[in-house]
Amino acid sequence: MAIPLLFLLLSISLAPSHAATDCASYKFSNNKTFDKCSTLAHLSASLHWTYNSDGTLSIGFIAPPAAPSGWVAWGINPTATGMIGTQALIAFKQSNGSMAVNTYNITSYKSIQQSPILYEPSNLSSEFGSDGNIVLFATLKIGKSVESLNQVYQVGSSVTNGVPDEHAFNTDNLNSKAELVLSGTNFASKEPAPAPSNGRSEAAAPGASSGGNASSPAAGANAAWRSRMSGLWSILLVLLVGCMVRF
Numbered sequence: 001m002a003i004p005l006l007f008l009l010l011s012i013s014l015a016p017s018h019a020a021t022d023c024a025s026y027k028f029s030n031n032k033t034f035d036k037c038s039t040l041a042h043l044s045a046s047l048h049w050t051y052n053s054d055g056t057l058s059i060g061f062i063a064p065p066a067a068p069s070g071w072v073a074w075g076i077n078p079t080a081t082g083m084i085g086t087q088a089l090i091a092f093k094q095s096n097g098s099m100a101v102n103t104y105n106i107t108s109y110k111s112i113q114q115s116p117i118l119y120e121p122s123n124l125s126s127e128f129g130s131d132g133n134i135v136l137f138a139t140l141k142i143g144k145s146v147e148s149l150n151q152v153y154q155v156g157s158s159v160t161n162g163v164p165d166e167h168a169f170n171t172d173n174l175n176s177k178a179e180l181v182l183s184g185t186n187f188a189s190k191e192p193a194p195a196p197s198n199g200r201s202e203a204a205a206p207g208a209s210s211g212g213n214a215s216s217p218a219a220g221a222n223a224a225w226r227s228r229m230s231g232l233w234s235i236l237l238v239l240l241v242g243c244m245v246r247f
Contacts, residue, residue: 023048026062028135029127034060038180042172043155047074051182055144058123061089061136066157069093071164072134075106076142077150078118081177083109086152087117091126091136092159099126100162101136112164151180 023037023046034048045063052058061074075088086106094100101124103117119140126136142149153176156167167173 023062028060029129032060032137034058040153040176041178042176043153045072045153045155045176047151047153047180049180051146052139053144055141055146056122056139057119057142057146057149057182058139059137061138061153062133063153063155064132065092065134066155066168068132069159070155070157071159072136073152073154073156073164074136075104075117075152076119076140077152077177081150081152081179083152083154087119088152089117089121089124089136089138090164091134092164093128093134094162099128099134101126101138145183147181147183149180149182150177152177 023039026037026046026048035050037046037048039046043063045061048060048062050058059074061072063072065072071090071092073088073090075086077083077086079085083106088104088106089101090104091099091101102114103121104112105115105117106112119142121138121140123137123139125138126134128134154167154173156164158165
């Protein structure tokens with residue numbers, strides 16, 4: 001029984017991951033289009049954006065919430081790369097079934113409150129797709145001649161009385177942050193060093209990007225592949241030792 005199980009695990013590990021999906025292939029239901037997109041390295045998320053000549057940034061952020069009753073968040077941190085200080089947008093389904101997008105100035109790990117943010121928002125909307133993703137749309141006034149931003153993103157599993165609950169602290173949750181390069185010809189992802197696995201989240205909104213464009217989704221795919229393969233070989237080693245003991 002152990003040997004067939006090894007082949008089953010191997011076949012599962014080699015199956016394509018949702019995180020590796022090329023963002024350029026995504027079609028918005030409202031036919032929105034953006035100049036660039038990033039397949040993000042964590043949380044099966046992606047970001048589409050256009051940096052407009054009037055100094056506004058239009059974004060379409062896509063991610064599956066941690067549960068159907070959960071939330072997704074994307075934001076900009078003007079002073080650091082982690083959660084505290086993030087000017088966040090959080091989208092979730094309300095108790096009446098409609099979608100909400102609210103703004104939050106993240107100042108605490110323990111709780112959040114809906115509040116104004118530094119970047120004047122407009123065109124806020126969201127939708128819950130049939131593919132299980134929440135899509136968050138917004139336009140933020142960031143100013144002209146901005147070369148890069150510290151973007152942060154996150155997902156959670158529940159909302160209580162209209163307030164997003166704390167997210168999980170898995171590796172993906174702790175590392176869902178990166179620089180988003182807006183100007184120049186090189187839009188490659190610039191991810192910070194991985195967060196420790198046993199600390200508070202420095203990632204995103206609740207409880208709060210990796211950057212890039214459609215031409216470089218490989219960074220996220222490779223990171224996910226390496227993580228899955230590392231776990232797979234650990235499982236295979238344990239099972240092989242078990243087989244040797246039995247035979």
